[in-house]
Amino acid sequence: MKSRTARLRSLEAVVFLSLLVSAAAAQQSKSQPQDDDFARSVKEWTTRPEFISPLVDHLPRVPGIPSPKDVLGHHIGAPGKLTYHAEAVAYYRALAAKTPRVKVIPIGTTDEGRECVIVAVGSEESIKNIDQYRSYLAQLADPRRLTDEQARDVIAKAKPIYHVMGGLHSAETGPPEMLMELAYRLAAEDSPVINQIRENVIVTITPVAEPDGRDRYVDWYYRYKIDEKGEEDSLGGPPYWGKYIFHDNNRDINYSQVTMRTLLDWYLQWHPPIMHELHESVPFMYTFSGQAPQNPTLDPILYGELPWFSNFEMTQMIKYGMPGVWTHAFVDMWSPGYLGFMSSNHNGMLRMYETFGNGGANTMKRKVDSGEATGGGRISPTSREWYRPLPPYKEVVWSMRNNTNYMQTGVLSALQLTASFPKVVLENFYRKSRNSIDSGKKEAPFGYVIPAGQRDPTRLAQLVNTLRIQGIEVGRASTEIKLKEGTFPAGSFVIKRDQPYGRLAKILLEKQDFPDQNLRTYDDTGWTMGLMSHAEVKEIADKSILDVAVQPVDKLDIKGTIAGGQAPAAYAIAHYGSNNMVVLRYRLKDVKVQTTERSFKEGSTEFPPGSYIIAVSQDGKNLQARVKTEIEKLGLTAAALSSMPGVPMHELDLPRLAVYSTWGNTQEVGWVRYALDKFEVPFDLIYKERVKKGGLRASYDVIVVPNQGRGGKGLVYDIEPKSKPIAYTRTERFKNLGVYGESEDITGGMGIAGVAEFERFINEGGLLVTLGSASFFPPEFGLTRTIDAGRTSAQFYGPGPIVEAEIVQPTHPIFYGYSQKTVPVRYANGPLLQVPERDRGSQVLMRFPGGDKSVLSGLMKGAAEIRNRPAIVDVPVGRGRVLLFSTNPCYRWQNFGEFNMLFNAVLNFNDIKALPKSEQAAAAQDK
Numbered sequence: 037m038k039s040r041t042a043r044l045r046s047l048e049a050v051v052f053l054s055l056l057v058s059a060a061a062a063q064q065s066k067s068q069p070q071d072d073d074f075a076r077s078v079k080e081w082t083t084r085p086e087f088i089s090p091l092v093d094h095l096p097r098v099p100g101i102p103s104p105k106d107v108l109g110h111h112i113g114a115p116g117k118l119t120y121h122a123e124a125v126a127y128y129r130a131l132a133a134k135t136p137r138v139k140v141i142p143i144g145t146t147d148e149g150r151e152c153v154i155v156a157v158g159s160e161e162s163i164k165n166i167d168q169y170r171s172y173l174a175q176l177a178d179p180r181r182l183t184d185e186q187a188r189d190v191i192a193k194a195k196p197i198y199h200v201m202g203g204l205h206s207a208e209t210g211p212p213e214m215l216m217e218l219a220y221r222l223a224a225e226d227s228p229v230i231n232q233i234r235e236n237v238i239v240t241i242t243p244v245a246e247p248d249g250r251d252r253y254v255d256w257y258y259r260y261k262i263d264e265k266g267e268e269d270s271l272g273g274p275p276y277w278g279k280y281i282f283h284d285n286n287r288d289i290n291y292s293q294v295t296m297r298t299l300l301d302w303y304l305q306w307h308p309p310i311m312h313e314l315h316e317s318v319p320f321m322y323t324f325s326g327q328a329p330q331n332p333t334l335d336p337i338l339y340g341e342l343p344w345f346s347n348f349e350m351t352q353m354i355k356y357g358m359p360g361v362w363t364h365a366f367v368d369m370w371s372p373g374y375l376g377f378m379s380s381n382h383n384g385m386l387r388m389y390e391t392f393g394n395g396g397a398n399t400m401k402r403k404v405d406s407g408e409a410t411g412g413g414r415i416s417p418t419s420r421e422w423y424r425p426l427p428p429y430k431e432v433v434w435s436m437r438n439n440t441n442y443m444q445t446g447v448l449s450a451l452q453l454t455a456s457f458p459k460v461v462l463e464n465f466y467r468k469s470r471n472s473i474d475s476g477k478k479e480a481p482f483g484y485v486i487p488a489g490q491r492d493p494t495r496l497a498q499l500v501n502t503l504r505i506q507g508i509e510v511g512r513a514s515t516e517i518k519l520k521e522g523t524f525p526a527g528s529f530v531i532k533r534d535q536p537y538g539r540l541a542k543i544l545l546e547k548q549d550f551p552d553q554n555l556r557t558y559d560d561t562g563w564t565m566g567l568m569s570h571a572e573v574k575e576i577a578d579k580s581i582l583d584v585a586v587q588p589v590d591k592l593d594i595k596g597t598i599a600g601g602q603a604p605a606a607y608a609i610a611h612y613g614s615n616n617m618v619v620l621r622y623r624l625k626d627v628k629v630q631t632t633e634r635s636f637k638e639g640s641t642e643f644p645p646g647s648y649i650i651a652v653s654q655d656g657k658n659l660q661a662r663v664k665t666e667i668e669k670l671g672l673t674a675a676a677l678s679s680m681p682g683v684p685m686h687e688l689d690l691p692r693l694a695v696y697s698t699w700g701n702t703q704e705v706g707w708v709r710y711a712l713d714k715f716e717v718p719f720d721l722i723y724k725e726r727v728k729k730g731g732l733r734a735s736y737d738v739i740v741v742p743n744q745g746r747g748g749k750g751l752v753y754d755i756e757p758k759s760k761p762i763a764y765t766r767t768e769r770f771k772n773l774g775v776y777g778e779s780e781d782i783t784g785g786m787g788i789a790g791v792a793e794f795e796r797f798i799n800e801g802g803l804l805v806t807l808g809s810a811s812f813f814p815p816e817f818g819l820t821r822t823i824d825a826g827r828t829s830a831q832f833y834g835p836g837p838i839v840e841a842e843i844v845q846p847t848h849p850i851f852y853g854y855s856q857k858t859v860p861v862r863y864a865n866g867p868l869l870q871v872p873e874r875d876r877g878s879q880v881l882m883r884f885p886g887g888d889k890s891v892l893s894g895l896m897k898g899a900a901e902i903r904n905r906p907a908i909v910d911v912p913v914g915r916g917r918v919l920l921f922s923t924n925p926c927y928r929w930q931n932f933g934e935f936n937m938l939f940n941a942v943l944n945f946n947d948i949k950a951l952p953k954s955e956q957a958a959a960a961q962d963k
């Protein structure tokens with residue numbers, strides 16, 4: 037017998053269900069025929085009745101307009117089906133060919149040369165006049181030529197573009213599938229909600245944000261994962277997604293990767309006020325609300341808009357009966373480096389979901405609550421919280437269709453909100469753009485000056501061009517500038533804050549002042565560009581900077597200079613820390629290049645230690661024109677010498693270089709590969725297969741082991757062996773695999789046999805260079821017996837701050853080009869190295885002063901723990917040596933000021949030796 041409460045509950049359930057039914061009926065057009073096969077299939081693939089909504093449980097059939105099944109052969113969310121990038125694009129093209137409501141816009145290519153497109157969906161009128169709508173948004177994005185009244189007119193005529201993108205992270209396989217159905221539904225469905233969206237909003241879609249990785253992952257899925265039954269036998273993904281990186285395509289703050297840059301270029305031409313990224317991880321759907329810590333420089337309107345949207349979506353989906361939709365407690369608003377932040381950084385709005393995905397299209401039982409906290413939260417993902425009133429279940433059978441239902445219902449709800457308030461969205465976009473300009477007139481800092489006359493102009497060019505890529509206006513002063521902060525020479529670069537992207541300029545150039553030591557954050561806390569580049573950038577509180585006359589800079593090219601005579605015996609090229617020094621050496625790889633160990637002067641030019649000397653006549657050839665051309669192209673500072681300088685020099689031989697990668701952690705190796713490629717340094721990428729073969733010294737002079745994994749053990753043992761070998765090889769069927777290396781079995785790691793080969797390599801005279809966490813490897817496996825590697829305490833928290841490092845052996849070749857005793861470095865959470873007292877004087881090259889005062893930007897909690905710890909150690913072992921970096925001198929495409937420590941190590945591999953004590957002091961004076 038039922039209790040009174042139970043009866044009441046069941047009564048509630050009946051009322052609730054009937055509400056659902058009527059809501060569902062309301063979403064379908066009475067006149068439009070529906071696809072019964074779709075409804076039946078989707079019902080079957082959805083694992084519980086509450087995991088679907090009335091927005092997506094049906095699909096209209098419109099004669100002549102192809103649904104996804106008409107082209108792909110199956111409905112979206114079919115178990116065991118994933119779509120390759122080209123197939124998805126082909127679907128959108130087929131759709132666009134049959135309806136004037138869809139347009140496919142090619143925007144460029146990926147890193148591997150695949151086509152990138154944007155798909156626009158809207159009413160026939162919107163698509164026909166899309167360029168007109170685009171121009172309205174461009175006017176609102178830069179309202180300097182608009183009065184408020186004119187802006188109101190523009191807003192009255194304009195429509196918001198709402199941009200949705202999937203497939204940035206290749207293992208998150210659902211969004212690229214869902215988006216095809218969304219496009220079809222938006223184009224074909226005749227229902228009140230969809231009609232309103234189509235009329236009032238232009239939806240643009242990035243079908244797959246990382247097409248290279250998508251194809252590689254889909255290959256991997258069909259080769260290995262399609263038979264997976266549950267998460268316990270889940271294999272993980274392929275060794276590579278994109279050409280160089282995995283998740284960091286969402287951390288590429290300087291838009292180094294071609295695919296990311298392609299999207300940014302499109303963004304800056306189209307100005308969608310909202311950009312929405314679809315990810316997969318936590319259950320069942322997290323919708324980003326912009327939680328703390330928040331970057332206070334961004335417009336406060338944004339921080340109102342974010343929960344406005346996420347709360348609406350959550351409310352709608354709870355109303356439809358869908359459990360597990362929540363806001364807050366996952367990703368914060370601190371770092372500006374995520375891809376979708378191109379929107380909020382440019383006065384738009386970044387939105388983001390995490391839906392629950394299975395890493396493929398298999399239906400499987402998932403343990404949702406493993407008892408462990410997820411992401412930035414420290415709370416169980418299934419607990420009831422104020423921001424999660426209807427939590428996800430602790431265990432669930434989950435399918436691709438469930439995932440599709442959640443994501444699509446969420447996006448349609450967000451579009452419904454946008455379509456209900458299109459003018460509010462546009463007003464906000466306009467107001468945020470206007471406020472950015474106004475705040476630059478009202479609040480200090482009013483701008484930034486990058487003073488001309490800094491020793492290395494190439495890093496200034498890198499800095500200026502990186503700002504320009506993001507649409508930030510940079511001007512060049514034609515005369516001297518006098519401000520309260522000082523006098524800056526003609527030719528200095530000026531970034532004024534009273535511009536549409538003035539806020540972004542401030543975010544990138546200022547020192548990051550993390551608001552609360554007790555808050556955690558999802559990525560780095562510091563990124564100050566001047567510190568990362570070792571370039572001087574002056575923050576200006578003097579308002580008169582806004583009136584300084586400047587010439588706008590489009591792209592900055594620095595032409596190198598050569599002082600002195602026409603018929604030189606040699607060229608001297610000053611090492612001022614330009615990363616182009618290594619490029620010059622490799623472009624002249626067949627030429628003898630010497631490097632100076634002491635400084636000298638030629639005319640008024642100072643040539644510090646590490647400068648290059650190149651004799652013009654070598655082996656009967658005159659190299660003058662060739663050397664001169666390269667110096668000029670690379671923006672270097674040189675002088676023509678009438679005779680060779682009388683300072684000690686050594687020959688700059690080129691090493692046979694290898695970069696070692698595990699199969700399980702290729703991403704940070706990828707950043708090192710990227711930097712070496714960009715600076716034209718050739719190398720072999722080697723894996724355990726090559727190491728275990730032995731004879732490393734016969735092939736290589738230098739092996740670099742980039743930051744990867746968490747410590748020595750991970751580096752040595754890597755991916756846990758499975759019941760059968762896991763090959764990463766290219767086959768006729770799987771052409772996207774076996775790229776950037778091949779293996780018959782990626783599991784197992786190099787093991788102790790591999791360690792022994794590394795030991796042999798060093799003992800036989802090789803140079804091993806380990807970066808960041810890879811520097812746990814030599815101490816933990818006895819390659820450097822005298823060195824210990826410790827870890828910081830559980831209280832320590834240092835998510836990527838920029839800290840001071842002190843160069844204690846300035847004459848060491850790895851510091852060629854560095855003139856300061858103390859330099860900013862990005863803290864890499866590498867080992868706390870310990871060197872025996874007797875060796876400290878000779879082996880410690882750089883150390884962390886530590887303490888709160890040494891933190892230059894971002895957060896380091898417990899900074900006393902790194903006090904006086906070595907940052908770089910040079911340990912002679914056998915006939916070779918090991919250079920251990922506790923820092924990471926090649927971190928993403930970011931800490932350009934540190935790159936030279938790695939390049940110098942490579943170029944001086946066989947000349948790394950301490951100067952005799954008697955010469956050290958004198959040489960130190962030279963710097």
Ligand SMILES: [Zn+2]
Nearest residue numbers: 205208315316
């Ligand atoms: Zn993701």
